Amino acid sequence: MAEAALTLVLHDVAAETWPDYQPFVEAVDAIGGVPITWLVVPDFHQRNPLAQQPAFRRVLDERVQRGDELVLHGCYHADLEPAPKTPKDWFMRRVYTHEGEFYALDQQAAGERLARGRELFSHHGWPLHGFVAPAWLMSKGTRRALASSGLTYTSDPSHLYLLPDFLPIRAPGLVWSARSSWRRGVSWLVSERQLRHSRQAPLLRLGLHPVDMRHEFSRRYWLQVLERLLRDGRVPLTKIDWLRQYRSSSAVA
Template structure:
């Protein structure tokens, strides 16, 4: 485990599942963040969300993402379809991960060749748009060993899991704990707040902290307000907002 470089404490605001159909969910929240001023965001972009949102067919949304880059935000690759369309799971463990924990673990069951093909397709799309890309985040943070091997072959600088950022290609791990909600139902939202409040206290002195937002969070006032208030509290504590790439650039090479 690599040690983060000693510096001002930071935070990273990360928008998951970015696609044309999820933009209406995010738009009011993004405007609220823009109104705060000086808070860069990392947008996890899905090239064809659930096989129905090809970015190539959404030029206005692509222009929006270009505008975000011009503001200092970062775009990262977030799967390709964000949907698990691999063969049916085998065994109870795989069934739990792919049917109960999530139906969107696109890269959980892929072999190296399949993972490499999708990653290269995603990077090609970014290249066609002229978007710089340094990072890949697997949907639901689930990566097969084949995916990890594929990532070692590509010109990407990082990937991440809920607790760590990994510098590629050697997967050097850096502590970067993250908060995330499950907002699909009222009881999940209540439990998420309890857990996130506890994690904020636990990680109060952490060098960095990630806020991992999802479109469903934006559909519920309790979740949306929680993220905005938590961000403001962390900024008031003196944390510096950074994109993932900017944060990683500050970390010492072992």
């Protein structure tokens, strides 16, 4: 692929996180020409079902019409499974995160949640190509369910994966931990290092979270790094549009 690209990705998208994102999205829209990939949670923490949020659904309708991409980001973005039984699982599900919804699911349970998400997107006329597991944590059962889901791709912090074979495509992602000032400082250092080391990457992903928007330092950084990458010539694309170009160029090669 001739041109280096970037994707701007909003995680944990729901009616309750939209007020965090709205000023930032308006600032991005003011730049012009930057499509956004929205990771949509159908019922955030079981307190925000999209079925009961007509105003926010209209926001998503408008974003699709603008050329943005909506991606399925779990169903609840919360780990609701029985308590972990091993030290490793306890660490992953109680220390690392409480939101690894698909970490402990078997194939049947994962398939049922994927089907519910696909049904929701279909009902509202939203094209669906990708799935991103909350906290990027997927059980073996989830991977098997994804392989038979008919979806095009999934991802983790450093790769996109073409389904059904989980073909890895290097796509470095910048992500912050912004809950405290020291975390924001470390995140800045790590992101700048990643940018230096990823200059030759065909695709660079900016992965934003609602908490990033609640602090001026992190919010300003994301806007500035977006503008910097655009000045450097990176082409802004949604994930699916970049993957279409990737597959097209691979077929030609």
